[in-house]
Amino acid sequence: MAEAANVRQNLQNVPSIFEISAAETLDNLIYPALSKVFDYFGLRLDFKLWGNLRVREELSPVVTWILQYLYLRKRASSFGESFYGLQRTATATGELLTRQQQFTSATLLTLLPYLERRLRARSAQHEDTYAWEQHLIKMFHVYNASKAVHTFLYLIKYAASHSPLFRALHLTLRYPSVPPEEDKWTYIFLKMLEVVAFFLQFIQWWYSNDQRRKVGGTLQNPEALCTEEKQTLKSGECPVCLMQLQTPTACAVSGYVYCWKCIVSHLKREPSCPVTKYPISIDDLVRIYET
Template sequence: MAEAANVRQNLQNVPSIFEISAAETLDNLIYPALSKIFDYFGLRLDFKLWGNIRVNEELSPLVTWVLQYLYLRKRASSFGESFYGLQRTVTATGALLSRQQQFQSATLLTLLPYIERKLRTRSAQHDNTYAWETQLINLFHIYNASKAAHTFLYLIKYATSHSPLFRALRLTLRYPSEPPKEDKWTYLFLKLLEVLAFFLQFIQWWYSNDQRRKLGGSLQNPEPLKQSQLSQELQQTEPKRGECPICLLVLQTPTACAVSGYVYCWKCIVTHLKQHGSCPITKYAITLEDLVRIYET
């Protein structure tokens, strides 16, 4: 009877899907915002591990895990969930998280998005990927589909959890019946981090590609190279109209670089981009997202 009462109380005290979605969005902003900050200050792990193996990795995942574990330990909720006043509890009993569940939650909150982001980035930048990478990406597709199904069941109040991970951990989100008990300094520190959430959102907006293009970008389009500025060797190999500046052949699948405006063959510019990460003529840093396919009419 007592267990059934706890389950009913949890079901009546769970938040809406909109609050859960907002909390997840805020959690997903931590990693990219920290990445931008650490990249600006040049903070990375860079050391030789063994033989020719060298570790060159960012600190963002580690700091993200520490932040999430701190919130789970102090408030039984992630950074985003705490910001929206939510709390993780055991579905059957309504009890707070155990130490093992805190560790598992922090690890899953950090590790799964990190692995998915790395796999998608590698898949976009490399033509050939390992079979296990493709299988992992397919597993993430299955997980996202399963999460969508759980969200729908949660929305119609058929399920007690909105996510397959919560179901596997036997947890649910609810409003806390009483405010968390914490000392003054812990409260001030966590409250300061919550205030910084607004800055996380601002950093993510500032560095988003769409917003940078709306603002005109941080780089000005380069002026066309004048004939007098070209070396004699370059003048002899300068492409004619309709030719690719890289292979000097007729353009195949014309693709423009949004940063510089120069047009290349799709295969040529992608191959060059993977090796150098810049426009061949202007040397401006570019990514695959800066390439625009040109369709002739």
């Protein structure tokens, strides 16, 4: 009888696929928005480990994991799920997450999108990828296809979970029957984070490619920085190799044009424009085609 009551309550608290999709979209905005903030302030992990091995990594994944784990601990939901009033519960019993499930959920929420983003970026840069990286990319394709199937089955109410990860962890998303218990300061802190979410979404929109193209025509071309002696860049020459441009590629941030191989090789060592030193990434490069 108690089990029947639990099933009936779960059926009444099932969120729509649109709310789940909106929560996932908000979760996916955290990492790129934080990356823009940290890049602007120049905050990165950069230290020598041992020998010639040096760690150069951004702080965004670490901060994203901490944020997600905090929400999973306090509200049994991710940042985006909490924003839309959803909660992760055990599929069979309806109980909240265990400590292990909280840790695993936070890790998967952070690690999988990060790995997929890095692998796709390496592939887009035409870098030499290892065989295991190619296998990982194929596995991500399989996972995305499996997730689409799970979403369809959830939509027709055939599956209790919308994602293969939720099914593997024996979890599902539901509306909480009672509000989560938390102290006053925790409530204020989490509410402030939700307000910051709108700010992060604004940053992500501002730095999108479409918006950058719209405002790019009003920006003044920055002057080259002086080193020991100010060099005059000749027309048609790459500022990196000082030879005739091969596969001209413009930097959308500074406006300077480089050889494709030169600027990509430079970005592997330092994420900045070689001339102006403005922070840039591979997404800021625009291929120039002659007419």
